[in-house]
Amino acid sequence: MSREGRVTASSIAKDLRAEIRAGTYKPGDRLPSEAALMTTYGVARMTARHGLSMLKDEGLTVTRHGSGVFVRSFDPIVFDSTGSASDDSTITPVMDETDAGLTVRTLAVTPAEDPTEEARKALGLQPGVQVTTRERLHVKGRKPMLHGVSYVPTSIAADTPIAEDEIGPGGTYARLKELGHEPVRFHEDVVARMPTIEEIEALRIEPGTAVLQVMRTALDAQGLAVEYSRIVLDGGEFMLRYDFDA
Template sequence: MAASPSGALGALDPTSDRAVFRQIADQIREAIDKGRFKEGDKLPSESELVEHYGVSRMTVRNSLSILQTEGLVVSEHGRGVYVRPRPPVRRLASDRFARRHREQGKSAFIVEAEAAGSKSEVDSLEVGEERPSQDIAARLGSPRRVLARRRRYLLDGRPVEFATSYLPLDLARNTPIAQPNPGPGGIYARLEELGHRLDHFDEEIKARMPTPQEVRTLRLASGVPVIHLIRTAYDTEGRAVEVCDTVMAADAYVLSYRLPAT
């Protein structure tokens, strides 16, 4: 059943220099933010909004288009416009690669999913040898060939990120790391068993709009950006032993870090 405009939406301000369609979008956005329209609710129909605001149908459509571009609502053909459900937010915490988790046989994604009270899953797994890009090669010390591990991560059945790990072949070939399932604790646990005790990780993070392929892979709604994270793992000898290139749905994450003050 569609939500009613009365009570949830106000009136237009005729003295404002802000365009009418933007005022309407502002009011609907505020109603969503304050929970007057909840996730999954059907918004008032175009006809109801036309009547409520006393504007043309095209003005209402322009308003709804703004909200769709922002990723707040989705239009279902023949049914109406709905407040888009959001995936559970996971905190990308600074301790997700702590050794204690690996010693418990848990990968970083499993740790994060458990903290969110959600079920984790990995699919679309591909493992193989390849020639690295110039950027990846530079980060790993210029190896000619690498082992690449590509996978997509799902949270409660919904894709939230996909990642590719690149490891020098002299470290990974003919080891459990080259298997689809590297075992408890993931590839970092296997690296340490092979004598490459991890010392630290460097991460570079940026936000951008997704490519068409990323939209399909992560099933992103219109207007939802991605977080692009590149992480390099170093052992205690200072060698880069892995580069992980990760793309995440930005609406599924909060980045949470503890930084020392000294």
């Protein structure tokens, strides 16, 4: 007797999900095809297809056209928001781009422009005050992993390397330190959400993958907000790390 009517797409997805979590199917393994699931469960093709698509929507699998559905690998890059100590023991939030195999591409530098409303509020700027904007993309091999835009008030950045394409070793934080505005405290908000169409294209995100949006404000010793960054990470590639005292 056919099991159609007793077996649903959800129950197929539940069985496969359990097998993935149990290690029956490991990262990179191919899951049973629609035809195999039809035979095993006695269901119509659309039921089998929907069961597989539910796992993709959860981010557990990826589809390789012409090859099948595979268990997604997750070997995350650690984005350490609490930072690591530099040679002078100054703590700044950084990502170890060398160990992660990432390279940074500067996409655009705008020496002076009106900030977004989000950046204006984070930096505590009055209307009409402009910022220097730096846009960058972090890439692993040929795969974009992180997109970031940072804003520094022009009162600080004008006529400095921060407003130039080549910012020099240590990036923005090193230049701010040289200018007497070393970041010593950071405020950070993180949200997880589904990506926009533009982010899917820019980061080449797999379907069903969320992004992590990090919004960070850097403050100097006088409490002045000296930089605001809006960073979007491919949620299928990163793990955020925070280290703090109780």
